[in-house]
Amino acid sequence: MIARASQLYLPTLREAPADAEALSHRLLLRGGFIRQLGAGLWTFLPLGWKVHQNIVQIIREEMNAIGCQEMLAPVLTPAELWEKTGRLSIPELFHLTDRGGRPYILAMTHEESFTFHGAELQSYRQLPQQWYHFGTKGRDEPRPRAGLIRMREFIMKDAYSFDRDEEGLEVSFRRYEAAYRKIFERCGVETYAVQAEPGMMGGKESVDFLAPAGSGENTLVTCENGDYAADLEIARGIPRDPEFPERLDAPEEVETPGATTIDSLAEYLSIDPAATSKAMPVVANGSVVLALVRGDDRLESAKLAATLGSDFRPATEEEIRTAFGADPGSLGPVGFQGEVVADEALRAGQFVAGANRTGWHLRGVEQGRDFQARVADIREAREGDRCPECGGALRFQTAIEVGHIFKLGTRYSEPLGAMFLDEDGKEKPIVMGSYGIGPARVMATIVEQRGDDRGISWPDSVAPYAIHVVALPGAEEQAEQAATALDAACYAVLLDDREQRAGEKFADADLIGCPVRVTVGKKTLEDGAVDVRDRATGEERRVALADLGKVS
RNA sequence: CGGGACGUAGCUCAGCCUGGUAGAGCACCGCGUUUGGGACGCGGUGGCCGGCGGUUCGAAUCCGCCCGUCCCGACCA
Numbered sequence: 001m002i003a004r005a006s007q008l009y010l011p012t013l014r015e016a017p018a019d020a021e022a023l024s025h026r027l028l029l030r031g032g033f034i035r036q037l038g039a040g041l042w043t044f045l046p047l048g049w050k051v052h053q054n055i056v057q058i059i060r061e062e063m064n065a066i067g068c069q070e071m072l073a074p075v076l077t078p079a080e081l082w083e084k085t086g087r088l089s090i091p092e093l094f095h096l097t098d099r100g101g102r103p104y105i106l107a108m109t110h111e112e113s114f115t116f117h118g119a120e121l122q123s124y125r126q127l128p129q130q131w132y133h134f135g136t137k138g139r140d141e142p143r144p145r146a147g148l149i150r151m152r153e154f155i156m157k158d159a160y161s162f163d164r165d166e167e168g169l170e171v172s173f174r175r176y177e178a179a180y181r182k183i184f185e186r187c188g189v190e191t192y193a194v195q196a197e198p199g200m201m202g203g204k205e206s207v208d209f210l211a212p213a214g215s216g217e218n219t220l221v222t223c224e225n226g227d228y229a230a231d232l233e234i235a236r237g238i239p240r241d242p243e244f245p246e247r248l249d250a251p252e253e254v255e256t257p258g259a260t261t262i263d264s265l266a267e268y269l270s271i272d273p274a275a276t277s278k279a280m281p282v283v284a285n286g287s288v289v290l291a292l293v294r295g296d297d298r299l300e301s302a303k304l305a306a307t308l309g310s311d312f313r314p315a316t317e318e319e320i321r322t323a324f325g326a327d328p329g330s331l332g333p334v335g336f337q338g339e340v341v342a343d344e345a346l347r348a349g350q351f352v353a354g355a356n357r358t359g360w361h362l363r364g365v366e367q368g369r370d371f372q373a374r375v376a377d378i379r380e381a382r383e384g385d386r387c388p389e390c391g392g393a394l395r396f397q398t399a400i401e402v403g404h405i406f407k408l409g410t411r412y413s414e415p416l417g418a419m420f421l422d423e424d425g426k427e428k429p430i431v432m433g434s435y436g437i438g439p440a441r442v443m444a445t446i447v448e449q450r451g452d453d454r455g456i457s458w459p460d461s462v463a464p465y466a467i468h469v470v471a472l473p474g475a476e477e478q479a480e481q482a483a484t485a486l487d488a489a490c491y492a493v494l495l496d497d498r499e500q501r502a503g504e505k506f507a508d509a510d511l512i513g514c515p516v517r518v519t520v521g522k523k524t525l526e527d528g529a530v531d532v533r534d535r536a537t538g539e540e541r542r543v544a545l546a547d548l549g550k551v552s
Numbered sequence: 553c554g555g556g557a558c559g560u561a562g563c564u565c566a567g568c569c570u571g572g573u574a575g576a577g578c579a580c581c582g583c584g585u586u587u588g589g590g591a592c593g594c595g596g597u598g599g600c601c602g603g604c605g606g607u608u609c610g611a612a613u614c615c616g617c618c619c620g621u622c623c624c625g626a627c628c629a
Binding site for chain 1: 553558562563564565578579586587588589590591620621622623625626627628629
């Protein structure tokens with residue numbers, strides 16, 4: 001079937017709305033792939049849906065290839081299931097009731113639903129199982145953004161593995177990891193698999209697939225030598241060494257009037273900001289904990305939360321005065337009665353710290369001698385750090401999270417009673433994993449990574465059409481012939497048969513981004529030829545009309 | 553949820569400060585000339601100026617409330 005531009009709903013735009021900033025947002029909108037219905041709500045127009053379906057099909061094939069079975073679970077879900085797993089209070093969850101007042105939620109992911117069905121598995125003989133679906137997710141995002149990058153409703157491929165034990169889960173997990181690499185490769189997307197925080201999934205181990213892009217919500221940290229990649233939230237970097245002042249045998253008080261920031265403190269004392277320490281009092285589990293990082297560093301809250309094993313919040317000024325007897329800006333670990341968590345960078349050396357006396361600091365404060373701290377990696381890696389593996393330079397890029405896989409363990413099987421009887425006759429909870437990919441995010445990522453100022457450049461694997469035949473005035477018939485020949489050779493063909501000027505057709509072709517453009521016009525028809533142009537490279541060659549369909 | 557901005561034609565925006573019958577470019581429709589990189593001329597269609605209330609003889613314009621959208625942050629499988 002030849003698609004005719006004159007009949008397609010393909011509303012391309014010369015300009016993007018002023019509020020569209022991300023490249024993928026602008027180009028998908030301008031190319032007539034998507035349209036907005038509301039905040040975080042997007043309709044896929046015919047071409048956009050084609051691309052989405054192509055990505056879905058690649059994912060489907062790779063899931064099937066590892067023995068994963070496709071099914072479909074509803075979006076509307078009895079709230080009871082989420083009550084049992086304790087996830088009913090997640091703020092992003094959409095709640096609703098039916099006419100009888102019974103509570104439901106819109107699934108934002110389907111662990112509960114799949115585990116509910118997994119509970120029907122009875123025996124180790126039925127394990128392992130791998131199930132997946134392309135399910136619609138609803139999320140009451142506080143801030144949808146950037147077109148397809150963060151939506152309130154979207155389709156996700158989520159898969160769930162059911163194993164007897166941790167060893168089985170490990171095998172399943174690695175299989176998905178390998179399948180994901182193939183999927184992203186086939187979609188033409190550059191990704192890095194990195195260790196990540198499990199977040200609300202509450203699992204043990206998780207691997208994030210991050211794709212560097214011009215826009216995105218994650219920061220990918222990679223080493224120039226290719227031996228390290230991590231999400232900024234957990235990235236380890238080696239900071240430069242501070243220039244320490246002369247060593248002191250004991251801390252020494254120094255008056256620092258008005259020096260409440262690291263910059264002003266370092267300037268006042270004429271020392272390297274890296275030779276100071278920054279005190280960040282937080283409240284975790286009802287008590288004040290002092291998080292201490294080097295003066296030139298920033299606290300990475302995800303790392304601190306992981307170290308503390310719980311969420312925390314900044315302490316209020318009142319809590320600070322009660323716990324330290326001083327104002328913020330003069331706080332330090334010496335003499336503090338609560339727990340101190342100090343960053344690795346403070347393990348050795350003497351630093352300036354707040355004296356817990358407003359307007360005063362201490363010089364020569366040493367961890368282990370002057371105060372006792374739990375030493376952990378709680379700083380945010382930053383530009384200029386060196387690689388923890390090889391000492392190479394670290395690179396920071398914004399990235400889109402296109403996939404995330406989790407080892408769930410028995411987080412869901414226990415509360416939902418998904419038990420099986422093992423060989424030894426004992427009842428055990430099923431050990432689970434969950435594995436997600438957002439096809440729309442993959443789509444946005446492809447545009448981010450491959451788009452240019454003129455438009456999109458789809459890889460063959462996901463392109464809405466393989467070949468875009470542009471019919472120029474006076475060559476309509478020959479363009480039909482060319483399209484027919486290509487169609488017969490099994491190419492998906494888009495024929496631009498609209499009554500438009502050449503320039504507009506070319507501009508639209510560049511924007512829409514089919515891999516190959518065939519230009520049929522009077523200029524070359526005298527020689528019985530057409531121009532075949534590669535969208536990605538811009539290379540053009542002349543091919544005899546009679547040879548079309550024989551070559552790719 | 554905090555900070556900022558915006559809402560006028562399908563799209564991009566002007567008009568608002570200083571109240572007095574709603575504008576431009578692009579798009580769209582018709583005719584003509586053009587036709588290998590977003591043409592030109594002539595003539596047209598299209599707007600509850602986000603909503604409600606207030607001030608005023610009179611509100612797109614001033615004031616208040618609400619709604620919506622975007623950006624930064626918080627948040628985020």
